[in-house]
Amino acid sequence: MDIKRLGNPAGKSVMLLHGNLMCWRQFEDLIPYLEPDYCIHAVSFDGFDGTGRTTYTTAQAQADQLAEYLDFGVLGSF
Numbered sequence: 753m754d755i756k757r758l759g760n761p762a763g764k765s766v767m768l769l770h771g772n773l774m775c776w777r778q779f780e781d782l783i784p785y786l787e788p789d790y791c792i793h794a795v796s797f798d799g800f801d802g803t804g805r806t807t808y809t810t811a812q813a814q815a816d817q818l819a820e821y822l823d824f825g826v827l828g829s830f
Contacts, residue, residue, distance in 0.1 A: 753817045754801035756794045759787035767793040767818075775800045793821075 756776050766786060770778045776794035786792050795818070799808030808814075 753798050753806070753814065753821075754796040754803065755821060756796075757791065758783060758794060759790050759792040761791050763788075763790040765791045765793060767795060769795050770797070770800070773800065775802055 754776070768776065768779045768782070770776060775796040777796075779794055783792060783794065796802065797808060797814050798806035798817075
């Protein structure tokens with residue numbers, strides 16, 4: 753899983769989750785509108801992160817990775 757952190761670090765956090773067979777780049781047209789006011793966390797799930805090093809396994813595994821990211825405390829408040 754790859755999570756790009758973009759935008760205003762002091763702004764409220766927003767997480768962008770892509771659909772099937774896509775990656776965080778699905779939001780490239782939207783991100784410039786959000787960047788001034790929000791700290792953006794744009795997710796690319798395993799197998800869709802463009803690295804070739806990851807493989808999608810299950811939705812539960814992806815949810816567990818997101819929960820770990822959220823629990824780590826890097827997002828602030830949503």
